[in-house]
Amino acid sequence: MGPRRWIESWPVLRQFTDGDRTGRGAAAKSRVSESLTPRTSGADKVVKSICPYCAVGCAQNVYVKDGEVTHIEGDPDSPVSRGRLCPKGSASLQLTTGPAREDRVLYRRPYGTEWESLDLDTAMDMIADRVLDAREHGWQSEVDGLVTNRTLGFAHLGGATLDNEENYLLKKLYTALGAVQIENQARI
Template identity: 40%
Template sequence: MKLSRRDFLKISGAATAGLALSGCTTMGFQKKPVEEQAWKIRTQNAQETPSICCYCAVGCGIICHTDRQTGKVIYTEGDADHPINQGSLCAKGASAYQLAINDKRVTKVLYRAPYSDKWEEKSWDWALKEIAARVKASRDKSFTVKNAMGQVVNRCEGIASVGSAALDNEECWVYQAMLRALGLVYIEHQARI
């Protein structure tokens, strides 16, 4: 069968019109109102809290919807009133909901001893004490009081830090102050990388 361009357009137009008139949801004619209605029902009694996306240094606005009774996250969306993203989000920001609601998220401390092939569950108290002990041991081992010219430098070159863009300005200031108090020289922030 030979089909001219004109015949192809006629057939395509007729098929499109037929699908549209038949009420098929694949064309999007009835899908959008149903989705809007479902979204309104899901977030009807939710509390809206404006927040900032935690993934990069752009600082996009996110609205987090939480259930008023349980406080659990129901839904997240881009903040249309935010001057930076005006409601749009990248793929990572759009998936921010999964940070709070994810059945695969690790919520316990898992530790694998050197040369071991098994993970062990440990308490948070054990983990914090272990981290503090290791930071102190590394700092004591690599701390320099004076340089080669005899000048007092009080620096630690055995530890480096790459911060997180998930921290706000105040948290970054506290984190930076702690690192400087330890004498760290190599301090970077993820937002600049």
């Protein structure tokens, strides 16, 4: 490459000679940048999601290839975050693919001293069985002659990381199960 061609390849010179005064078009491109492909170009599909870290509800685009999450970025269509994510939201890919991700549950039996590892399906079945058992044993059809149709056998305390829609659905679920003690951490 001769000296003249080398000088003409400078982005600043191209910025002024090509009419790209802001330097965001052709002036910012190079042979290397022209050969790059986006990290998300190989994805089979994009799934819309919400960042799980706080109650702001920043929208995310989750890129999936062969059933595996490959990349997560902010959703530019979101009126809440407009495509931006905080450092924690930007690192949320680690929640799904990171080596520290837990896919088993530690369980200690009543009066036990040791923890044992259970798979998620077994743990979910145990929770469902206990909820139904507590509902059945704590059911009150009426109290002092008034129809109540409720259970005092379990309660729910929600977390502040849930958005309004999740809290709404949880309230509906626990109300349908007959629970009356439903509260959220954000109100306490």
